[in-house]
Amino acid sequence: MAETIDEITINWEDEDGRLVVKELKKEVLTKGSWTTIVFMYQEMDKRTEEYKAPKIRVGRYQKRGGHYTLQSKFNISSAKQASQLAEILSGWLPEMEQM
DSSP states (O other): OOGGGGOOOOOOOOSSOOEEEEEEEEEEEEOOEEEEEEEEEEBOTTTTOOOOOEEEEEEEEEEEEEEEEEEEEEEOSSSSHHHHHHHHHHHHHHHHHHO
């Protein structure tokens, strides 16, 4: 368990020590007792042991008892989906700023 935001990672190794989820990038959106982090990562294909195309995860972490715990996550599974989401958010942003 992570005690600091810097320690939070989505890198994950299997029982054999292979890195099956590889964190590529990490951006902290909010800090505090509730922290939001965006990760770019790759998963290893179990058959070929090669990494698949990058994905994006938005994770919400809550700090309790001195440790950060993942409370919710949202995965963006492809570059196409990420592009669509970015386009929608860019379109909505001017409306949000006027409210």
